[in-house]
Amino acid sequence: MTKPRVLLTRKWPEAVENAAAELFDVTLNPDDKPLGRAGIRAALENYDAVLATVTDDVKEGTFTNLKPMARILANYGVGFSHIDIEGARAAGITVTNTPDVLNDCTADLAMTLLMMAARRAGEGEREVRAGKWTGWRPTHMIGTSVTGKTLGIIGFGRIGQAMARRAHFGFGMPILVQSRSAVDPVILAETGAVQVDTLETLLPQCDFISLHCPGGVVNKHLINADRLALMRPTAILVNTARGEVVDEAALVDALKTGVIAGAGLDVFEAEPTVHAGLLECQNAVLLPHMGSSTRETRVGMGMRALKNIQQFFDGIEPDDKVN
Ligand code: 8YV
Secondary structure, eight states, rough: OOOOOOEEEEEEOHHHHHHHHHSSSEEOOOTTTOHHHHHHHHHHHHHHEEEEESSSBBOOTTTTTTTOOOOOESSSSOOOOBBOHHHHTTOOEEEEOOOSSSHHHHHHHHHHEEEEEEEHHHHHHHHHTTTOOOOOTTTTTTOOOTTOOOEEESOHHHHHHOOOOOOIHOOOOOOEEEOOSSSOOHHHHHHHHHHEEEEHHHHGGOOOOEEEOOOOGGTSSSHHHHHHHHTTTOOOOEEEEGGGGGGGHHHHHHHHSSSEEEEEOOOOTTTTOOOOOHOOTTTTOOOOSOOTTHHHHHHHHHHHHHHHHHHHHTTTOOOTTTT
């Protein structure tokens, strides 16, 4: 039997590329250049499976007048707001993602951002590297304490829950959560969290806010100027979810005028472009979408994506089918 023809749109960790080559007739992307919309359409028309990432534009219009050969689009990543899920379904293409394997890693990075913003770690590092550190003094680089402060979590899926555990059990933080659906009381008890109904109730009560909801149209600019104004002037916003969830222009304004005290961001509205105003904000910690970037997790994500296409070609519904 001939092996399915599979395309990896980006360079993957070597262990996963090797595993893919054992299982399938694989085409790699050793140059690691994003394919662009036309390249993705061509891939969907010429391969049995396309293994995509967040840098692939598979949004509305991708499937219009497409004659797909691919029957599965396996995303390397949990978030899939870069994929037109309905369009894929209408074109007869199954879409899968890679949940679970990146929960801890992403929550670790959210905690890193929270700590860095609270303790001004980015500013301090920049000062040392610039040769501007003049020595210890009682009033130097004063940040804000984290232990015992209240954390608000928006979106309470697996990553939000992992964040709650770290903050509550590691840092003694009371946790408030806001989520579209009612969270199981057992999960709330396990994570030391209390659910509130609305963002308007949540935001004024928190010292830190961490975003863990999906991106896409439904949550575009969920955090806008009005909602930033509801946060405490001492509060810090952390985003490891998706850039579009925050109105970046409004955030720049809030950071510059003291509406909120700081931000820790791993995701941006127009990646890899970062709003010029954010670059000017010393009170913003900016990371280049690193939430899942550990050796273990990136291999885990790849293996999970391979398992999904293996199940699909074996005639089994993939574990992580999202449409
Ligand atoms: C991934 C992420 O690395 O999984 C996600 O949703 O945001 C990242 O951690 C990225 O999506 C790769 O496609």
